[in-house]
Amino acid sequence: MAKTATKEQQTVTLLNKQVANWAVMYVKLHQFHWYLKGPSFFVLHVKFEELYKEADLYLDQIAERILQLKGKPLSTTKEFQANSSIKEVSPERNAGQMVEELVQDFKTITEESKELIEAAEESGDHGTADMITEICMNLEKHIWMLESYMND
Secondary structure (H helix, E strand, C coil): CCCCCCHHHHHHHHHHHHHHHHHHHHHHHHHHHCCCCCHHHHHHHHHHHHHHHHHHHHHHHHHHHHCCCCCCCCHHHHHHHHHCCCCCCCCCCCCCHHHHHHHHHHHHHHHHHHHHHHHHCCCCCHHHHHHHHHHHHHHHHHHHHHHHHHCC
C-alpha cells in the first residue's frame, strides 16, 4: 500500500506533538533534578538525571525521524509550549508530587503515542511505529517503577 501525503503528514504532525512533549519533559526533569529536597534526594536525583538524558535522546530521535519523513520538526520554546500536552509546573513541589507528576506525564505521552503508532502503521511507516512503540515500552516500565516507588 502506497503512502499518501495526508497520512504521512498526519504522522509528522503527531511526531511534532511528541517533539513538543519531550522538549517540555526535558526541562521539567531538569527542574525536578535541581529542586529536589528531602530524604529521597539521593535516589531521585540520580533517577531524574537518567530520565532527562533519556528525554534528550527521544527528542533528538523523533526530530530526526521527522526530517527523514521530509517534515520540519518544531524547534522553538514557543512552538513546544503551544503544542505540548505536558505542562510546566512550579518547582515548589515535594518529591512525591514530582514523582506523581512524572507518572501522569508518562501516561499522557504513552496514550497519545497510540494514535501516532496507528497513523504510522496505516501509512506503511513501520519504522516510526516501531520507534514509538519502543519508547512506550520504556515509559510503561518507568510508570511501573515510579508507581512502585510511591507505594513504598
